[in-house]
Amino acid sequence: MQLVEVVVQRQQEYTSRMNESPTVYGLSTGPRWRSPAIAVLCLLASFREARGQQSAPEPVTPPEVVQRVDAVYPPEAMAARQEGTVVLLVTVGADGSVTDVSVAQSGGEALDRAAIEALRQWKFTPARRGDQAISSRIRIPVLFALPPAGGVSAPPQTQPAPRPENKPPEPVAAPLAPAQPEIPGGEEAIDVTVRGRPRPVSRGSSDFQLDIGALATVPRQNASELLKLAPGILLTNEGGEAHAEQVFLRGFDAREGQDIEFTAGGVPINEAGNLHGNGYADTHFIIPELVASLRVLEGPFDPRQGNFAVAGSADYELGLAQRGITGKFTAGSYGTTRTLLLWGPSGASDGTFAGADIYKTNGYGQNRDGHRASMMAQYEGSSGAHTFRIGATAYTASFHAAGVLRDDDFQSGRVGFFDTYDPLQGEDTSRYSIWGALDSRYRTLLVRNQVFAIVRPMRLRENFTGFLLDPQQPQQNPHPQRGDLIDLEMMETTVGARGSARASTQFIGLPQEIEVGYFARGDFANGSQRRVEAATGHPYHLDTDLDSRLGNLGLYGDANLRATPWLALRGGLRGDLFTYDVLNKCAVQSVAHPSRTNPPDDQSCLSQQDFGAYREPVQRVSTVGSAFEPRGSLIVGPFWGVNGSVGYGRGVRSIDPIYITQDAKTPFASADSIEAGLDFNRRVLNYEFSARSTVFRTRVDKDLIFSETAGRNILGGATTRTGSANAVRLTGRFLDLAANFTYVKATFDDTGLLIPYIPDKVFRFDGVLFGNLPYVTIRPAGRPFRGSLSSGITYVSPRPLPQNERGNTIFTVDVNATLGWSFLEIGLACTNLFDARYRLGEYNFASDFHSQGFPTLVPVRHFTAGAPREFFFTVALNFGGEK
């Protein structure tokens, strides 16, 4: 995490920690600075005039910062390890705009230019003499300093210019002497000090370190949708709003997270041992407004990535840039309401926050109603060389789900597009977690440790197949088809810790780093899955009943080495140990030779497997497996703004406990991934442009294939994906535009056939225009009106389906417009602007929902309906905060 510390001096000195994400492009968004300390620190431009008057001067209020833009460390200066202080004289006009910037003290041509470019974009409320706005001049020193050795990663010299995904460290400044000589005219200086911890070093062109920034205004239903800022992401959901999103990433059907390692604030989200899918990751507990940045590493290229990082990893960094109290209320279509409260204490860092969110909806069709509540809080503090964080989350949700529909029933009019077959489907879920982290610096050594604990109850009810899977068995009492509704419940407790020690040094005149780290996690999971009779709601069969104790210990070594300023080798080796101790409490479900006494009635768990031989219906199995995962990236550049990279990595995914056999040798799947890419960054005038392109190939030895009869993924054979991911981003004073496109071909190794359901072309656009409203001269209380217009566009080409078919095209446009003044902001959002009737999920399989006169036994098309056009009106208030 890039932790930024802002120190504002003069008269009232305080420290606030601010997440750098909104300012990575040199743009800060949202409400203006409201710190009274800053106002105090602003200059009194008319001091000279006031001193000349015989009578007592009218009170003069200094200009107040409305929009602050951080300077960008020039790549060439960073490469040359150039540091310095640039003192600028900034003239603020009567309209609050910067009319002139001159250098009072030079720090070198490159640093001067970077500081000037940033300051030209600052916005102020003008200084006032009484009620009259006046121009003023202020002195602003900007100190450029590289991160101190041992505390931060080496500057990303190969990714020189600020980019959306990998930004260099912010200019680091030490506080200047408190007593500043006043320049003629009574100007006083604003001292802005920034200290920071840089982000993880880039692992190449597949490493997307995404600062949300202004793109936060693009309509998003939940934190998972932030993933779309990275290329190749498609999200679907057949289980309702409380169900984890199904994520497709670069040719992987990661289902609900089984092939992607998810973390929030360093705390794991994937659930080992979840019966619905080992690695199930539900991110709905994350309040999107508390996501400061997101790192999506597409591929297993970082030794820190652990279990489930087969397709890659997604790390949500939590923080709240907007200080003060923010209340937001949203009301929208289909009885949707959301109430959000956020608190960022003034004077505290962005890592100190609290948020609470309550959401309800009646749903846009049958059986889609639900409720959700989430709370997140974190405190971040420091003491000397130590920085600590403690936090907690609480989340609970209950939703109904519509499930799938048969296309032939829809085409014939037997069901409507937004209908449901089984109203018993839905999910009740909760998550409670706490964590604590401590970072300590010892000269050239940075030591980080974190502990966490998670409690996770869940109940899921899904019916994919209707009345298909309950055939009459000879040994059963006569019964009709009772229904295939799956009622799955899980209770999981997770405890764990992670830590690292990073040492930095200089060798051959270049910074070098070595890091070693550990990860430990224990999961205690109880899960069962039953079939429920449709007519009565009674469970009639126990499919699975597992009591799992799982362990994962990982150790890694990672190096960031430079042979030349333009050649970096990053990577290392990771080792993981997986332990399984699984008690199957219903291990015997069929009898070879039924007798008069066995099985009694229609019991699910039997005590006789072979003729005449009694056995307990349980079976315990245990095993251990270890995996070694080499990972490395070679990064070359920059040359004329272009970096090149090649990378290799091996990732692993632990196997579902249900598949574990005694002493199984390799209880995990492994993936080998290679990639090569180019990225380009350039700052032109006041615009930052970046582009990157990557080609990749990944092979998994034991892939997961969706089984509608099991209701989850089941182990399949080996598969390979080959493709290309591309992304561009343009940011400026009033715009932030991002687009990405991915092409991939995913096939089975043995047959060469396409893997069903994997989208082969995905395009995504996110864009926002923002700023003070032009041509609006009315400024109540001297504060301008500000607005934004944002849009998110998704295109997914027809996906391959079983039986050599293709699904439909997905094309949706979401828009949002906001209008704000001072502490108030209103917004109107529209999702699926063109009311496209699209199928979010499509599947070919057999089902029988008793919709026709005879059983339907042949695989046919099924789908889950995408949401229709919806409108949401939001009112937001912020008090007492700055950004």
Place this chain on the structure above:
Amino acid sequence: MRTVLFVIGIGLALPLGFSCGGNTGGGRVSFRASALGPPTATGTSLEFTNGVGYHVALTRAQLHIGSVYLNQTVPSSGSQATACILPGIYVAELLGSLDVNALSPSPQPFPVAGEANAIQARAGELWLTGGDVNTIDDSTVILSAAGTADRASVSYPFEASITIGRNRFIPSADPAFPSLNPICKQRIVSPIPIDLTPHSNGELRIRLDPRVWFAAVDFSTLPRVSVSPLLYRFTDSAQTSADINLYNGMRTTIGAYQFTWQ
């Protein structure tokens, strides 16, 4: 700008280097279906000599087909009776009922199209039912037949209305297998050996052969229900050997039904 275009161009051009296309295997097809009688039938009659020496002249032979399924594999019972439905093996289904005139050599179309996967089918199923295949009580007439059987100068005008309901249900005698003889087993004629692969623009044709139904029927065991006119009637039960043999003949998987793909 050139550099920008170069980078973007690389990313967009590279996918073209990958082989496009590909498929997931198989395919789904919709198909027409029809049923017909043997080629020697005239449309209103069919004459043949059965295995018991009767010269049979059918004047009516109508079979009610509820639905038709094709399977990938031949259902295997092994040492334990299997369920009527084995999920995962079905290749094609035809879910419309048809009353087939088995005396007509002309194809009679099913009222609905069928759905299939382009996968080789090795076994066919005829579901002879008027409704839910698992409901014991069903009064639907599955086979309606009439004609005259002659042997040794004795003539047996006859008629038959065969149903498959409670009259065919066989309760299990083994408490360990209370559902050993579900009624669905009586109604599903399976496995009918076939070897065909559904494909687009094709037609499934089911040929019925009433001669096989009556192959082992001894008409002399039928009860006489009328003297003038003379009439013998099948009892639609297991009372006579004629009834049993006709019922079994109607449900035989060998020879009575032929599936072809046109």
